Structure formats: structure tokens, C-alpha cells
Amino acid sequence: MSGSYDRPPDRPGMRGLGSSPRTPEYDAYDDGAVVTQQGGRTSTQSRDPAYGTYEPEPISPDSLRTDYERVSRPDIYVPTREARKVQSLTAPIVPAGSVTGRSLTLVITIMCFLACLTVGAVYMIRQSANAWLRDIASEVTVQVQAKDGTDAEKLTQQVATYLGQQAGISKVTVMSAAESAALLEPWLGPIDDLNALPLPRLIAIELDRAGTPNVDAVREGVEKQFQGVTLDDHRRWQRQITTITHSFSLGGLAILALVAMATTAIIVSATKSSMASNREIVEVLHFVGATDRFIAREFEKHFLRLGVRAGLVGAILALAVFTLMPTIVQILGGGSLTLSELHRLVGSGSLDMAGYVLMGIVVVVIAALCMLTSRFGVFRILNSKH
Amino acid sequence: MIRLTNVGLKYDRGPEILSEVNFHLRPGSFHFLTGPSGAGKTSLLRLLFMSLHPTHGQIQLFGQDVSRITTSKRAPLRRRIGIVFQDFRLLEHLTTWENVALPLRVVGKRLDDYKEDVTDLLQWVGLGDRMHGYPSVLSGGEKQRAAIARAVIGKPELLLADEPTGNVDPQMARRLLRLFIELNRLGTSVLIATHDHQLMRQFKAPRLELHDGHVRIV
Numbered sequence: 001m002s003g004s005y006d007r008p009p010d011r012p013g014m015r016g017l018g019s020s021p022r023t024p025e026y027d028a029y030d031d032g033a034v035v036t037q038q039g040g041r042t043s044t045q046s047r048d049p050a051y052g053t054y055e056p057e058p059i060s061p062d063s064l065r066t067d068y069e070r071v072s073r074p075d076i077y078v079p080t081r082e083a084r085k086v087q088s089l090t091a092p093i094v095p096a097g098s099v100t101g102r103s104l105t106l107v108i109t110i111m112c113f114l115a116c117l118t119v120g121a122v123y124m125i126r127q128s129a130n131a132w133l134r135d136i137a138s139e140v141t142v143q144v145q146a147k148d149g150t151d152a153e154k155l156t157q158q159v160a161t162y163l164g165q166q167a168g169i170s171k172v173t174v175m176s177a178a179e180s181a182a183l184l185e186p187w188l189g190p191i192d193d194l195n196a197l198p199l200p201r202l203i204a205i206e207l208d209r210a211g212t213p214n215v216d217a218v219r220e221g222v223e224k225q226f227q228g229v230t231l232d233d234h235r236r237w238q239r240q241i242t243t244i245t246h247s248f249s250l251g252g253l254a255i256l257a258l259v260a261m262a263t264t265a266i267i268v269s270a271t272k273s274s275m276a277s278n279r280e281i282v283e284v285l286h287f288v289g290a291t292d293r294f295i296a297r298e299f300e301k302h303f304l305r306l307g308v309r310a311g312l313v314g315a316i317l318a319l320a321v322f323t324l325m326p327t328i329v330q331i332l333g334g335g336s337l338t339l340s341e342l343h344r345l346v347g348s349g350s351l352d353m354a355g356y357v358l359m360g361i362v363v364v365v366i367a368a369l370c371m372l373t374s375r376f377g378v379f380r381i382l383n384s385k386h
Numbered sequence: 387m388i389r390l391t392n393v394g395l396k397y398d399r400g401p402e403i404l405s406e407v408n409f410h411l412r413p414g415s416f417h418f419l420t421g422p423s424g425a426g427k428t429s430l431l432r433l434l435f436m437s438l439h440p441t442h443g444q445i446q447l448f449g450q451d452v453s454r455i456t457t458s459k460r461a462p463l464r465r466r467i468g469i470v471f472q473d474f475r476l477l478e479h480l481t482t483w484e485n486v487a488l489p490l491r492v493v494g495k496r497l498d499d500y501k502e503d504v505t506d507l508l509q510w511v512g513l514g515d516r517m518h519g520y521p522s523v524l525s526g527g528e529k530q531r532a533a534i535a536r537a538v539i540g541k542p543e544l545l546l547a548d549e550p551t552g553n554v555d556p557q558m559a560r561r562l563l564r565l566f567i568e569l570n571r572l573g574t575s576v577l578i579a580t581h582d583h584q585l586m587r588q589f590k591a592p593r594l595e596l597h598d599g600h601v602r603i604v
Contacts, residue, residue, distance in 0.1 A: 288489040289465035
């Protein structure tokens with residue numbers, strides 16, 4: 001028999017119920033008869049004279065089927081799924097199809113995609129902002145605005161020399177007029193004659209990270225020493241960047257909270273409908289002694305699988321978006337926005353290892369949310385029925 | 387094993403189905419439950435199976451008062467009881483084999499520990515060649531045998547059966563009765579609700595007769 005478990009001959013039957021009644025206690029086909037073949041036909045002459053000679057009818061092809069063939073290809077209608085099930089003796093007690101349909105999988109995938117997109121975007125913005133803050137925290141810009149016909153070049157050199165003598169300043173770079181113009185070019189376009197504009201000259205100072213000086217004292221000193229010289233340590237800019245970054249983070253958290261709430265609501269609704277459609281199964285499980293915990297586990301298994309599957313697909317889609325985003329922006333910008341400009345705005349535009357780990361955490365959280373929500377949903381429904 | 391004291395039952399505002407029912411079934415006993423249709427045999431079995439609460443009175447099962455039992459305490463008691471429903475209650479998406487193995491899966495037994503027992507039992511009840519088929523392709527009698535196999539596979543201390551031979555021929559009915567007797571010999575208390583007088587004649591066992599909501603032991 002296909003898929004059956006043949007009991008060893010020395011093993012007793014279940015609970016001593018005896019051997020199967022189908023098993024004959026004697027061999028009904030052996031009476032020591034002599035089988036002869038003549039002219040393509042088989043004759044059987046029994047040794048017992050009472051039985052005489054047995055002359056069988058010509059054998060039809062169907063009767064040639066062995067017992068094994070008869071069982072493996074039964075005469076009755078058997079659904080095609082039977083052959084598949086024979087391999088597994090532990091099919092899910094609650095059928096997967098009755099719990100997690102395609103629509104539910106699609107919705108959870110979209111939820112996970114949105115969550116991953118939000119987490120990735122907030123993470124990238126924070127990374128870019130931190131990089132900006134790191135850069136500008138160790139840099140101070142000095143503006144030299146020559147007044148009353150003072151030689152701007154000479155004044156700039158004097159200020160640079162003064163700054164170079166101060167403790168805690170590792171590098172002083174005087175930016176030429178052309179370099180200053182290049183900085184303004186993205187906003188003002190090409191400038192033919194810089195001298196026509198009252199532009200200040202710039203000196204970039206790099207602070208010694210090991211022994212950062214008192215910037216306020218340096219500012220006070222340089223402003224007292226030279227007329228028309230101001231020092232900007234970018235504190236206002238840093239504050240603005242920090243505020244914007246925090247706003248993005250809070251916005252991201254709000255989106256994540258909404259996604260979590262929507263996912264929970266969807267799973268609660270799906271749990272209710274799957275419990276309703278599997279009411280008979282739940283009843284039978286209770287009858288055979290299943291605890292509520294066992295029943296909840298049967299349902300939550302499907303929801304966990306759904307969460308992992310939908311979560312992974314959502315995360316992969318979000319990763320694809322992050323990978324393709326720079327190219328898409330370039331295409332949409334019609335070439336006016338270069339990759340380097342984009343990188344200047346939003347950093348590299350790709351995730352590092354920590355970003356991937358965050359995505360993984362989103363998948364885990366979505367899967368856990370699906371599982372736990374369904375578990376509590378099942379418990380709640382079962383308790384309300386009792 | 388089972389003790390009912392002044393048990394009464396009615397559904398909502400309907401008439402009283404059972405009234406002042408008192409009896410005691412000792413461990414290892416064998417009883418038939420009989421009475422006319424609508425007398426309340428199934429309701430009494432449902433009370434004993436804790437799927438109904440009595441309107442009044444007390445039901446003791448395995449020494450515990452189960453009249454107002456909570457769900458958390460019900461499951462372990464139900465594992466000690468095997469029940470055969472009149473309408474079989476087989477799960478259509480599971481094979482006959484899987485249906486019969488269900489009580490063992492529920493208690494967390496390992497497949498290797500029970501698969502031969504399930505196969506043996508199915509062969510014994512004559513479903514060896516149907517064990518991997520689905521209930522939808524089984525006849526009424528075959529479903530009944532599968533339901534009986536599911537009820538006894540967990541070696542219950544108490545077997546409750548509601549018309550277990552209602553859909554089988556007399557030969558199979560005798561065979562199933564033999565199974566119940568065999569189980570009883572091995573220590574299982576058996577209570578069979580039946581109309582089948584021929585079945586009751588084949589095995590001398592006390593009868594609980596239900597009449598007008600009252601139980602009389604004959």
C-alpha cells in the first residue's frame with residue numbers, strides 16, 4: 001500500500017487488538033498444485049484429486065494488475081492531491097490558504113515597503129546631516145571685508161598670519177578670489193568680474209580636533225585686531241541642520257507608528273475572518289483536547305510566515321528603490337542635477353551595513369507584529385466565546 | 387469516574403431537557419445510553435464532554451466538579467476523554483490518517499512515536515486502503531469508523547460515543563462493538579448512546595434509559 005507503514009512481524013498490533021482481519025492465517029493459494037504451460041495457456045492440476053484440473057479463462061489485461069498496482073491506481077476516484085499528501089503526515093491543521101490570502105500578503109508587503117523606505121530615508125538623512133555637522137564642526141570661516149580703500153589682499157594675508165599663530169588652529173587656507181567666485185557660481189552663475197561685487201574674501205580655518213581652541217576668544221581677538229573681519233563657526237547652521245534632522249526623524253517615527261497601527265488593524269481583521277472561516281476546525285481542536293495556546297499557535301504560524309515573506313519582499317523592494325533612486329533623480333532632472341550634486345545634498349544615496357541591519361530589524365518587527373497580533377486576536381476571540 | 391447529582395438542563399427559555407438526573411458510573415464500567423429520539427441523549431453526552439453547562443446540579447468527572455469548569459481546565463480533562471460524534475466532525479482538509487492522528491498531535495507527541503499506532507488502528511477498523519484519502523471520498527460508515535478511530539487513538543480513560551454504529555452494517559457494528567469491549571477490558575470506561583437494540587443484545591451491559599428528562603439505570 002502506498003504510504004503505509006508496514007509493521008514488523010514481531011511487533012504486536014495496537015493495544016493488543018490483534019492482527020488485521022485481512023491477513024489470512026493460511027496461504028489460500030497453495031495446495032501444492034502443479035502448474036503446467038501448454039500452447040501459451042496455463043493449466044493447474046491440484047494434488048488433491050477432489051479439485052480436479054483448473055482451466056482458467058483467458059486473462060484480461062486488467063486482471064494482470066498486481067495488488068500493488070491496484071492500490072497505487074485504485075478503481076475509485078481519488079483526488080490528485082492524495083499522492084502529494086502521502087509524503088507528509090503532518091499537513092497544517094489550519095490550512096494556510098484560509099488564513100493568509102494573496103491580498104493580505106500584498107497589503108503587508110506594501111506596509112513593510114513603506115516602513116523600510118521611511119527607515120532608510122531617515123537613516124540616510126541622519127547620516128548625511130551627521131557628516132555635514134562633523135565637517136563644519138572642525139571648520140571655521142573668516143570673512144574679510146576691506147573697508148575705506150584698504151587693500152583686501154594685504155588685509156587677508158595679515159589676518160591669515162594672525163590666525164596661524166593662534167593655538168589650536170591646525171591649518172589656515174586663504175581662498176583666492178577665483179575660488180570664492182566658484183563657491184558662488186551654483187547660485188549666481190558664472191561671474192566675469194568679481195571685483196564689481198563687494199564680496200568678502202574668505203579664509204578657511206581647520207581646528208585641531210585634539211585640542212580645539214576657544215573659538216569665542218579667537219573671534220574676539222581677530223575682531224579687535226582687524227577692522228571688517230568676522231568669524232563664523234557655523235553654530236547657527238549646525239542648529240538648523242540638527243533641527244531639520246530631528247524633524248525628519250520624528251516624521252519618520254510618525255510614519256512608522258501609522259504603518260504599525262495599520263498593520264495591526266489589518267492583522268486583527270484577518271485573524272477575525274480566518275477564525276470565522278475555520279470555526280469548525282477550532283471546535284474540533286477543542287474537542288480533541290487542544291488548549292487555546294495550541295490553537296493560537298496554529299494560526300500564528302501562518303501569520304509569522306506571512307510577516308517574514310511579505311517583510312522580505314517589502315525590504316528588497318525598498319532596497320531596489322534606494323539603489324535606483326540616484327539614477328531615477330538624474331533621469332527626472334533631465335541631466336541638470338548631477339550625481340555629485342545629489343551626493344552633496346543627500347550623501348552617498350546608498351545604505352551602509354547599519355542601514356541594512358535597520359531594514360532587517362524592520363522585517364523582524366513586521367513579522368513579530370503579525371505573529372503577536374494574531375496570537376492575541378485568537379486568544380481574545382476564544383475568550384469571548386467561552 | 388462520572389457522578390451526576392440533581393443535574394438539570396434546558397436551552398434558553400425552552401423546556402427542561404434533563405431534570406434531576408442522578409447516576410454514578412464507576413471507572414472501567416461499560417454502559418449503553420438509550421431512549422427515544424429527542425430524549426436528550428446527545429445533550430447528556432455534551433454535558434459529560436463539557437461542551438454544555440448544566441442549568442443546575444453538579445457533574446463530577448475524574449473526581450473534579452466540571453459543572454462550571456473554565457476553559458483552561460477543560461482541555462486537560464478532554465484529553466482523557468474520547469468522543470464519537472453523530473456527525474463525525476472530521477476535518478475535510480486533512481486525510482483520514484491525519485484526522486485520526488489529530489489528538490496525538492494536539493498533545494505534542496512526536497510523529498515517529500505514533501505513526502505505526504495510527505496505521506495499525508486504521509487497518510484494524512478496515513480503513514487501511516483509505517487512510518490517505520480525504521473524508522470527502524469516504525462513505526458514511528467509513529467516516530464513522532474514522533471518527534471512532536480518532537476517539538480511541540489517544541487511549542482515553544472515558545469513551546463517549548453518540549450512535550457509533552448508526553451508519554455501518556451489522557457485521558461492522560459487531561466489529562466496532564468488539565473494539566469498544568476490548569478498550570473497556572483495557573480499562574477505558576465506555577458510554578455508548580444508541581438506538582440499536584441488536585447491538586445492545588450482543589453485549590450484556592447496564593443501560594441508562596432516558597425518559598422525560600429522567601435517567602433510569604436498567
